[in-house]
Amino acid sequence: MLNNKKIRTMTKLALYEQNDGKEDIKMGKYYRTDYVRLQGLKTVVNVTVGYILILIMIVMYKAEYIISNLVTFDFVRIGQYVLGLYIMLMAVFITGSIIGYSLKYDKSRKGLSKYYKTLKKLSSFYQEEKVKG
């Protein structure tokens, strides 16, 4: 026998899983700190890659100057400068990503709590069936 109420509940669950819930459920597998840390780590990798690419572009841009003046460079100063900029950039991006991803995580909890509530309702259908059967 088809149980209409049950189908309705399952449809609701499936809709959520298919749309907004896709990401939420993935995030639900992490603790908050773990999630934020993982995303922070991804940000670090990406910012590093981006920074290196920018450096490559600058070096290419100044190639002529660099080749002709290579001997006279104060490499320690340049290194400090590059590193300092890197740290500053990183600080900005890490702070941003921690704030942003924490907010995102909190938001996903709201949808998830409703989802679990509906899941509970579904499991109550099964219990009813058991009692009847």
Place this chain on the structure above:
Amino acid sequence: MMTFLVLRARLRNLYQKYEIYINIVVKFFIAMGVFQIINTVIGYDNRIKQLSIVLVLSLLSAFTPSAILVLLAALVAIGHVYFISKILSVIVILIILVMYCLFLRFTPRLGYVVLAVPILYFLKVPYIIPLLLGLFATPLAIVPTACGIVLYYLFGIIREAASMQVNISVEDTLQLYTYVIDSLAGNKQLVMAVIIFSIIILVTYFVRRMKFDYAREIAVAAGALACILGFLISDLRLDVSEQIGSMILGTVISAILAVIILFFRLTLDYTGVEHVQFEDEDYYYYVKAVPKINVTAPQMDVKRFNTQKNAALHQGLTGRIENEVLTEEDEDYEEDYEEYKDYGMGNKDNVK
């Protein structure tokens, strides 16, 4: 107004019935337009320009998510640039990669904006993007918009560079590179465009969040005004006054389009039919979920002879529609939270 409401209801019914097919067809034509514009603007490689390739690419993007279209468009553009000069294509790839790593990966859902801005720039109505983003997105949308503007100017510079490109010795390659970077970094129009687009997004966003009647329509007007004023000031300061006419016309058209989209958007977005599949022990279910619509325009055939009341009725009705759609049901999550936490813990154990 009444005829529009009826039209909207009709369109909605039509859309609900044939949603799958309409989506595919619309996506196909959008993709084809995008590829055609890329081909006319920077179409250096005749192999990519062939109609059969354009058709295949459009068909592919019609059936895949919109991110694929963005990727394909980027590849086609890079392919064209690669054909005339390898160093130029390297620059494009480097800049796109930097944008992705530093900015775009934080707003994955707005990736299409990066494609839409340059495309609409070539159609002379880029101003619709900040207006719509201000209406429907958060100020975070400034990031992809700015990237899109940079890309548009980058391709403009590449067109110039391609026309003056001389044959390739290492020195010339370097010169070409410095030329592109110089003109990109020293481009005041680019900086002004980024600033003005950001202002439009902010103005539209804040006005539409105010609580008075027609806040969204007024937000569009405010955004358009900010756009015209901003570009007037920047054009006059940078002495490029020949663009002013097309800019004002483009802004007005953008604003009108934005209002039209605004009018139909509530309907189209919230009444999509959903298809889901799931199973239990006994059955497989293939469910088509059709959202209920509480107020349909054709049912409002209430006859009143007092015009004032009539107007009030209409206002009340549209107000109701928006309220119903906009106010999400706010349940108290507090008590579930504890229970759900337990569930979550249980899940975690299973996963681990």
